[in-house]
Amino acid sequence: MSVDAIGSVLGNTEAESSNSISQEEFLRLFLAQLQFQDPMEPLDNSEFLAQLAQFSSIEQNRQNGLQLENIARLNSSYQASELLGRxxxxxxxxxxxxxxxxxxxxxxxxxxxxxxxxxxxxxxxxxxxxxxxxxx
Incomplete structure (x- = not known):
């Protein structure tokens, strides 16, 4: 049974970064959507605000995930260092x-x-x- 939790890499940041967009990219898409919307049937402002709020929430969750990953790495480093001299x-x-x-x-x-x-x-x-x- 193999257990290598101490100091192991917790996430695949390369795969995660290829599946996500930055806030700047989102704003570019958002502005393009505004620019090319049908003038006869404009989208509701509340729909735009909901999209922006949803993106902000996702970005905050991503930041929280990164912080938790850093905390887990620090914790595993501490646990490994506690084995010194044992x-x-x-x-x-x-x-x-x-x-x-x-x-x-x-x-x-x-x-x-x-x-x-x-x-x-x-x-x-x-x-x-x-x-x-x-x-x-």
């Missing part, structure tokens, strides 16, 4: 390894740990899913 049992390619966490690294793919093993070896690049037991 004694652990780690599953590795060569079997079980006992030691203490000496370093925590963060990158785009998540969090990795460096463990100073009791046999004197230093093992880097370990993931949270490889840690079996955490001791004080």
């Amino acid at each position: 004694s652990v049992e780690v599953s590795s390619d060569s079997g079980s390894l006992f030691g203490s966490i000496s370093a925590v690294s963060f990158d785009g793919s998540g969090t990795t740990f460096t463990v100073n093993a009791t046999d004197g070896n230093v093992v880097s690049g370990l993931r949270l899913s490889q840690i079996r037991v955490i001791r004080q």
